[in-house]
Amino acid sequence: MTELLTSAQMRAIETAAISAGRVTGLALMERAGQGVVDAIQTTWPGLCGRAVVFCGPGNNGGDGYVIARLLQAQGWQVAIFALAPPATPDAIAMAAAWEGPSRPLADLAAADLQGAALCIDALFGTGLQRPIGPEVWQPLALARRAGARIVAVDILSGLCADSGQVRSLGGYLDGPADLTVSFEWAKLGHVLAEGGQRRGAFRVVPIGLSEEPHPDGVVRLVTAPGAELDKAQGHKFSHGHLLVLSGGPGKGGAARLAARAGLRIGAGLVTLGCPPAAMAENATRMDAVMLTPLAHAGDMVSLLADARLTALCLGPGFGLGAGQAAKLAATLRARKPAVLDADALTLLSRDPEVRALLHDQLVLTPHGGEFARLVPDLAAQMANPPGRGPAFSKVDAVRAAAARLGVVVLLKGPDTVIATPGGQVQVHAALGDRAAPWLATAGAGDVLAGIIAGLLARGFRPDRAAAMGAWLHVSAARNFGPGLIAEDLTEALPAVLRGLFQAEAGAGVSASSNPPA
Numbered sequence: 001m002t003e004l005l006t007s008a009q010m011r012a013i014e015t016a017a018i019s020a021g022r023v024t025g026l027a028l029m030e031r032a033g034q035g036v037v038d039a040i041q042t043t044w045p046g047l048c049g050r051a052v053v054f055c056g057p058g059n060n061g062g063d064g065y066v067i068a069r070l071l072q073a074q075g076w077q078v079a080i081f082a083l084a085p086p087a088t089p090d091a092i093a094m095a096a097a098w099e100g101p102s103r104p105l106a107d108l109a110a111a112d113l114q115g116a117a118l119c120i121d122a123l124f125g126t127g128l129q130r131p132i133g134p135e136v137w138q139p140l141a142l143a144r145r146a147g148a149r150i151v152a153v154d155i156l157s158g159l160c161a162d163s164g165q166v167r168s169l170g171g172y173l174d175g176p177a178d179l180t181v182s183f184e185w186a187k188l189g190h191v192l193a194e195g196g197q198r199r200g201a202f203r204v205v206p207i208g209l210s211e212e213p214h215p216d217g218v219v220r221l222v223t224a225p226g227a228e229l230d231k232a233q234g235h236k237f238s239h240g241h242l243l244v245l246s247g248g249p250g251k252g253g254a255a256r257l258a259a260r261a262g263l264r265i266g267a268g269l270v271t272l273g274c275p276p277a278a279m280a281e282n283a284t285r286m287d288a289v290m291l292t293p294l295a296h297a298g299d300m301v302s303l304l305a306d307a308r309l310t311a312l313c314l315g316p317g318f319g320l321g322a323g324q325a326a327k328l329a330a331t332l333r334a335r336k337p338a339v340l341d342a343d344a345l346t347l348l349s350r351d352p353e354v355r356a357l358l359h360d361q362l363v364l365t366p367h368g369g370e371f372a373r374l375v376p377d378l379a380a381q382m383a384n385p386p387g388r389g390p391a392f393s394k395v396d397a398v399r400a401a402a403a404r405l406g407v408v409v410l411l412k413g414p415d416t417v418i419a420t421p422g423g424q425v426q427v428h429a430a431l432g433d434r435a436a437p438w439l440a441t442a443g444a445g446d447v448l449a450g451i452i453a454g455l456l457a458r459g460f461r462p463d464r465a466a467a468m469g470a471w472l473h474v475s476a477a478r479n480f481g482p483g484l485i486a487e488d489l490t491e492a493l494p495a496v497l498r499g500l501f502q503a504e505a506g507a508g509v510s511a512s513s514n515p516p517a
């Protein structure tokens with residue numbers, strides 16, 4: 001299950017299935033409610049007692065009426081609190097089938113929540129298109145304070161299912177849901193921005209739509225790479241030569257991290273090119289990485305002309321002077337695969353002439369600040385709190401940036417978004433059993449740049465290298481665990497690779513044939 005849908009895509013699939021007569025809305029709603037109740041049992045086996053169900057006016061509320069009925073049939077003592085009367089045909093029908101107590105949510109008092117083990121949040125789901133007020137989030141906050149487990153139906157009410165941003169006119173619930181249960185496919189709002197942090201335990205349950213045709217342009221989750229990462233037979237030049245450019249004396253740490261990562265991920269050779277004054281420092285810190293003095297852009301000519309040099313990495317600890325800008329321009333003119341990170345991104349954002357040299361063999365790896373310098377309008381649009389109508393998500397922003405710049409863009413974070421100039425988007429979600437908070441450490445981004453550049457050097461396509469790099473980076477962090485610093489990431493890569501190849505071998509796939517993608 002690697003697709004991440006927008007609410008419009010989900011609605012389109014549902015509408016097509018209903019209008020073709022393959023299913024009814026009521027059947028979908030019944031399965032959705034059943035799925036939530038099953039997920040509650042799986043998450044908290046044996047739990048039973050008092051439950052409050054908060055229902056909104058739309059189909060999310062409709063799911064709530066089904067859940068209330070099914071919980072009651074299991075022996076739960078259930079009370080419904082409705083924000084507004086049901087307003088869709090399916091929700092009206094499901095509300096009519098509920099025979100228990102139902103009161104306005106505005107009347108909810110602390111006494112109604114006493115001893116409640118569950119609070120079902122069926123206020124708003126994928127239909128939320130405008131900000132909520134305190135009448136929505138305060139009852140949820142009250143239930144949490146009373147000790148009830150918050151179960152979000154489809155998505156925690158107030159979160160935008162397309163962007164993961166909070167749509168609120170003021171305050172919001174503290175912390176995540178205890179459990180979120182979504183239907184058939186995860187939505188972008190379950191992994192992006194606040195949405196990823198607030199979903200709590202997360203389950204996607206089937207409701208019988210999995211065979212339905214998908215709309216174009218569906219975003220995918222990055223999953224584990226496979227045997228393609230292993231090395232085929234050959235000599236070192238068969239696996240590519242990576243050139244990492246570094247800054248002056250005392251500034252080489254970031255580039256050394258990137259170079260070592262490139263070597264660890266399997267580039268056949270890695271050379272660090274640095275100003276002559278930094279040669280001695282770098283020589284004392286590296287063995288397997290080769291060193292070459294590059295005083296000026298002109299000194300790069302013969303290296304760049306060498307067909308065996310298959311990729312470059314520019315940016316970590318690079319510097320922002322005219323000399324660095326000239327080296328960046330020379331690199332871009334050579335039209336070789338390259339990762340541009342850190343200072344290279346700042347240079348790009350300062351100089352439109354250098355930016356005009358960008359081409360489709362590049363991967364740009366900005367963090368949020370660098371992204372805002374590169375494409376300020378898109379960053380501002382993404383940062384705007386969503387008002388009415390569709391939100392502008394991190395996916396929208398990165399897709400637009402990649403199309404505008406004509407390169408692969410990887411925008412970092414726990415929700416790393418990767419887009420190609422042609423509009424394909426992947427998200428690496430460092431959430432749940434892939435959470436990697438220890439990656440928030442100086443130099444982690446330099447290692448990511450080196451991993452991706454090493455994969456480019458080996459011949460992988462820019463978008464593939466970026467996606468595999470994001471996955472390997474988080475896996476290395478998780479493999480090392482707490483206490484991680486950037487140096488540990490490169491040293492954890494062999495164990496990650498071993499684990500991958502062993503898994504592939506266990507699955508009966510040969511791990512030795514690897515034509516690059």
Ligand SMILES: NC(=O)C1=CN([C@@H]2O[C@H](COP(=O)(O)OP(=O)(O)OC[C@H]3O[C@@H](n4cnc5c(N)ncnc54)[C@H](OP(=O)(O)O)[C@@H]3O)[C@@H](O)[C@H]2O)[C@@H](O)CC1
Nearest residue numbers: 014028029032058059060124125126127128130131132154
């Ligand atoms: N798709 C599927 O396959 C399936 C979908 N299912 C379920 O349906 C859910 C989507 O249902 P939905 O489209 O009816 O939207 P929903 O989230 O209930 O909210 C819309 C309602 O809220 C209102 N409203 C909005 N904002 C508001 C605000 N700030 N303050 C007050 N009101 C506000 C809005 O009014 P309007 O803005 O139109 O005036 C409208 O009345 C989905 O999440 C899933 O749970 C499952 O049953 C099975 C299969």
Ligand SMILES: Nc1ncnc2c1ncn2[C@@H]1O[C@H](COP(=O)(O)OP(=O)(O)O)[C@@H](O)[C@H]1O
Nearest residue numbers: 367412413414430437439440442443444445446
């Ligand atoms: N909480 C987090 N969860 C997952 N990944 C994270 C988290 N915080 C940071 N990262 C990752 O760590 C890296 C940090 O890179 P960057 O911001 O460029 O830092 P630096 O320049 O110090 O190397 C990025 O790849 C980012 O995605």
Ligand SMILES: [K+]
Nearest residue numbers: 121124153155
């Ligand atoms: K909800």
